[in-house]
Amino acid sequence: MAESDHLLDLQHLKTYFYTFEGVARAVDDVSFFLDPGEVLGIVGESGCGKSVTAQSIMRLIPQPPGKIVEGRILFDGRDLVRLSMGEMRGIRGNRIAMIFQEPMTSLNPVYTIGNQISEMFRLHMGLGRREGLNRAVEMLKKVQIPAPEKRVGEYPHQLSGGMRQRAMIAMALACDPEILIADEPTTALDVTVQAQILDLMLKLKEDFDTAIMMITHDLGVIAEIARRVVVMYAGRIVEEAETVPLFEDPKHPYTQGLLRSIPKLGRRGAGERTRLVEIKGIVPGLLDLPEGCRFSPRCPQVMGICRKKDPPLGRIGPGRTVRCWLYFDEPGKD
Amino acid sequence: MLTYIIRRLLQGVVVLLAVSLICFVIFRYMGDPVLTLAGRYATQEQIQEVRKSLGLDQPTYVQYVKFLWNAAHGNFGKSYVSRVPALGLILERFPATFELATCAILISLVFGVGFGVLVALRPYAWHSRAIMAGSLGGISMPTFLTGILLIMIFAVYVGILPPFGRGKTVEVGFWRTGLLTVDGIRHLILPAITLSTYQLAVLLRLTRAGMREVMAEEYIKTAWAKGLSPMTVIVKHALRNVLIPVVTMAGLQFGELIAFAIVTETIFQWPGMGNLLLTSIYETDQPVIVTYIMMAAVIIISINILVDIFYAVLNPKIRYD
């Protein structure tokens, strides 16, 4: 069937939402890949389609109104887009796990941490209740939660935000997945806890040999953890590069704007937050996108052609692509 | 938890005292029991005689304290009509009402929650629209109309179910039950459905609203992302959260069903407490009326307290309050 050299390979993915106001092209022709054990960062402003991309991979797009209209998501020789829900359930949590932004609300308030973690073992490994709970304690130990034997019997509201995110990570890694999709896992946490969680994820990545897809709008997080970065804007990839070259020499005007607000690569001082400062102008609504380049209304280097023709996503170096007319002379060239 | 229970119990006692005061006022000032008892053509002397024998010649506060004292001992006086203790009369009728209310609340819970979930998951399907239209009917249709319609359809036209009475009953200890005979169960069906319709519609709407809210929660996304089956996500992760308010509501309704099944019992000639109350009101049988009101208050207050405790147990967040 579908062959790919990569662990996960998105090819021309399009996920649209059919609303009363019109069609929101939340993910519009997105292609990227993920190799075993690597950390890929996906960065972009709010609403650019990061979460929808992640949910598409997990096949968690609410339908209606959403639908994956085109593209392939290759994983282990199979196209996830074409799998039945039953087949997909064998992959979710088991081989591709996901953690979410809000540790406060991502755990079920009426079940103990132990119950929720051991559910993974019961479901995917067929373990019994007792054994599942023992393994849950082990997992809590691995995510460095103190007194795991006690915590396993506690409810989410008895844990702090950082603890809960650790519990979420324990749950996600329970079945030793090949891929961990982390959708802004540290956004809701304060800076010191954020750093601890990132360090923990890096350490666990080594232990479990898990590939991580780190979704964030915080370039500081990317600098800390990712080897490769995909920059998204209004449902599209505008630039893709390895982290160091991207930070040293961003090509796309949007990426340049993002980076201008950040002092230094890899420095995350105690007080200073390496958060994204707003770029001038507003994010275009997905329903009325500008003609030509989607960034043109906000781009400081906009040219005549930009407003007429959509720039292609073209390769400008090894492992480096960009979607901008500054780097291509002929319209239509790829 | 214990202090919480004690506090709730004390609150209950205060409410009961308030109710008792109202009862006393009814007892003392509504209608004249003396006339009822002595008869319309009694002489002045006979009337005085009766008044004295009932203790009605004493000052009001003495009467109230006496009333309280007796009430605390389960003594509400004898029925003016049948001349037996009022409490005994009511307790004798209690099993019939209790069985009716229990069946009604079970019907409401099972169908209310079941339909509520169904409707929440597929709001635009035709069956969901039908159910919602039906629930609107259930909320707006008066009980007596539901009862009469059911009797007309199932007892008169189709003729498969009896229209009134409790049918064959058997005595188990002090409890007279209709649940152990086929005839008793057949008699129970129509009144139980009638009594359940309103509560069913309320629980359905509550479940639907709760499910829609909970299904959009982050932890439901987490549950899907774990690879759980729809059944597990819906029942274990969503419904369990929705059930907390729903069961609380059902518990509160249950108290009310027991206390106020009057209309249904009257339509179906169900020999329960509500039926007795209505007869007693016709006959101005104050001891029975007052006992009934006090009983109703006790039942509702105890069920409220039980529900609160149950809520605390079900909801881990308030376990340590």
Ligand SMILES: Nc1ncnc2c1ncn2[C@@H]1O[C@H](COP(=O)(O)OP(=O)(O)OP(=O)(O)O)[C@@H](O)[C@H]1O
């Ligand atoms: N359930 C939905 N119904 C309709 N439109 C949706 C739905 N979910 C997402 N969208 C659309 O998809 C777009 C992208 O949303 P997405 O959640 O992927 O953004 P994001 O990049 O994750 O942003 P954030 O940083 O805020 O999480 C949104 O702007 C919205 O228009």
Ligand code: SF4
């Ligand atoms: S294509 Fe034009 S408008 Fe778009 S980013 Fe490049 S220069 Fe700016």
Ligand SMILES: [Mg+2]
């Ligand atoms: Mg998001």
